[in-house]
Amino acid sequence: MSDATPRSADGSGKDPDPDAKTAVTVLVALAANLVIAVAKAVGGVFAGSPALLSEAAHSVADSLNEVFLLASLKRSKKAPDDQHPFGYGKERYFWSLLAAVGIFVMGGCFSVFQGFEALHTGSSEDHSGYLVGLAVLGVALLAEGSSLVRALVQVRGHAREAGHGTLAELRRGDDPTLRTVLAEDSTACLGVLFAIAGMWLHMVTGNAAYEAAASFLIGALLGYVAYRLAMESRGRLIGEAIDPVQRHELRVFLDEQPEIDTVTSLLTMRLGNDSTLVAARIDLVPGLDSEEVERVLVRVKAAMARAWPYADQIFLDVTDASAGDRARAHRDRKALEEVVAARSEDAEGDRDG
Template sequence: MSRKGESEDAETAVTVVVALGANVVIALAKALGGVFAGSPALLSEAAHSVADSINELFLLASLKRSKRAPDTLHPFGYGKERYFWSLLAAVGIFVMGGCFSFFQGLEALRTGSAESRAGYIAGLAVLAVALIAEGSSLIRALAQVHGQARADGRGMRGTIRAGGDPALRTVLAEDSTACLGVLVAMAGMGLHMITGNVAYEAWASLLIGALLMFVAYQLAKESRGQIIGEAADPSLRQAMQAFLDEQPEIDTVTTLLSMRLGTRSTLVAARVDLVGGLDSEEVEEVLVRVKSAMSRRWPIADQIFLDVTEASPGDRARARRERRRLDETVAEEGEGDGRGVSGADGAAGRES
């Protein structure tokens, strides 16, 4: 792993630890306040913080386990551990946070809830403190995303969408959802206290549950795609395609395949048709030179395979269509992120 990768992983670990510490304290405060106030919304928020705390432990485990060296059973390393543990974190948010919140909301609608003005004031005070703590953790996560975005020449939105680090993405989603959930819980508790109608707080609990389930689904969908085998960032693929096209010995790049093996590891496999007149020794020299140049330029591409093949007219036509689609994808992403295609190329060249 490069020094940059180690530095970013260390920064992510600090971000996760900060979020873990905040969630443990907040979960305890919310649980005590919820029992004291008899508040379903506050108990739902306590379940949310407990789920987040367990998820942070999963993320810390992923940071450690993904660094293990390759072995005979896993020749490409353990980088995808990050995605597996992030999937477990999403399941934890869904089950422990979302389902419990729904249960609390439905139970409150069915049985009603006793009022305690002093208890509700204490509960609102707990939520206010929780909002400050969750907001501080969110600011820490956003600061890290901003640093990565600046280093990669992207906007923050594009960096989050690229989803290079699932641990950071999960913490960011958890903290954002936690801040919004606290505001919903405060609104529900406040309306319940003012009107005496428990339905406001019950619906707040149901809304928190729905929010948690939605976030869990989005995180699980991202992790699923990465575990199955997701291609590298389009701008990186475009830059690699352009590099291969520029080589004088390569006539056509018929296929360029890629797959993320982890946050700092990418497999790249290309089928190329070389110009005529090269003997076997020259072919070998060309492949070694091209692979070495790609590894130096993009250290994240640590598994590169080049296959020499004879391109048919159909292969060439298909290659042109795939190149156009890739260029269109990069252009669309660049426009959505406030960057042009040249900016995307720059970000791809710095990815390491």
């Protein structure tokens, strides 16, 4: 029989509650962004720097987004009710989608606008203006870097618990709140570097086009990140299956039960970070009476809930499998095994790297 070690939603052997750590990470990022936004805005007005004003808009957008993410952490924990029998876990994906929209509208669009303004009107800074702007950006880089390091440390911890590398966790991590903070901090550091380069080249050459180019780059970067985050949230909102490795574990467990002849289909959907719907159509071996069938279903569902605590909504549908159902089930399992094998090779590469 399959290993019945309890597993969390990320597939690890532990079932930690990471929300407290995530909330601290979000609060650290929020504090850093609020201070940095004010410094960038004051410095941008004083220096007349479009790149610095673009970065100020970036930090304002990130600050508002962190408020969204804090709301998601709280609202996603609400208990199920009559109107939402599966709970509010998808609130986290909704607020992450709003954060992505905020990054695009408040950060990306304003940055592009500042770039066009710089090209249209030109801008000039005196020596003290350059120094103030570069000093503000240097402090911002240190603050954003500190927030990024904290987010990376948390991601690394999740990867260690899940038994794979950091790169694999970055690609497949389940927590949209942490992923959004990490994306914001990464783009913030890169955006600051763009702004520093644009301001420095403007100072050296006297050509405002360099700062305009920096603003365009910051806007393009924010637009790309917003798109990626929005697509991830969209997938979770419309109903996304759990990781193939976890699906394979569930399928193997069901196939190994002596009373189950064939698993004709296995459907899963994320309902939140720690909640998953599992629906399986199974064909039982012949000769079981109604009471035996009931006992088998209760035992199997209880064993699944113990082994995979995140699978808190389990439905088993007993059906008579046709020859076509069996053939399709065999193809589905083979395809899933191929995906899992490919994932294992990728994980080995991440650990070796």
